[in-house]
Amino acid sequence: MGANVTDLHGWITQQVETIERSQHEGRVALDEHERYDHTAFSSDPAGLRRCEADRRVLARHRLDLDQAAFTAACEGHGLDSWGLPNVENLNDCPELLDLAHAHGITPEILAGLAQPAKHHRTSDSSKENEA
Numbered sequence: 795m796g797a798n799v800t801d802l803h804g805w806i807t808q809q810v811e812t813i814e815r816s817q818h819e820g821r822v823a824l825d826e827h828e829r830y831d832h833t834a835f836s837s838d839p840a841g842l843r844r845c846e847a848d849r850r851v852l853a854r855h856r857l858d859l860d861q862a863a864f865t866a867a868c869e870g871h872g873l874d875s876w877g878l879p880n881v882e883n884l885n886d887c888p889e890l891l892d893l894a895h896a897h898g899i900t901p902e903i904l905a906g907l908a909q910p911a912k913h914h915r916t917s918d919s920s921k922e923n924e925a
């Protein structure tokens with residue numbers, strides 16, 4: 795995944811979308827005798843619930859668009875008593891880092907992510923320009 799550079803929030807969103815897409819397509823798993831693999835079926839509702847939970851976290855821990863000085867701040871972590879963001883960079887948000895861990899992020903992927911920028915929020919995350 796070379797030119798498609800996104801930030802941490804966008805990367806997790808892509809993972810969630812990939813899982814949701816494969817489950818909504820109703821991809822049917824078969825065992826070696828070409829019977830339905832029921833373990834694959836029964837895992838689907840749990841997988842979709844997991845995706846939904848991820849999306850709830852993503853909806854809270856996103857770029858704080860009200861921030862003028864700290865343009866990469868995490869909205870979900872709010873402000874401290876000085877009115878400064880508790881997490882100044884969304885890529886450092888502990889919640890998002892934990893979610894990314896669950897999706898198998900590696901130190902290499904993490905190091906290659908783009909910095910959060912407000913224009914990334916607007917529309918499609920599929921074609922972003924370089925970092």
Ligand SMILES: [Zn+2]
Nearest residue numbers: 855868870887
């Ligand atoms: Zn956060």
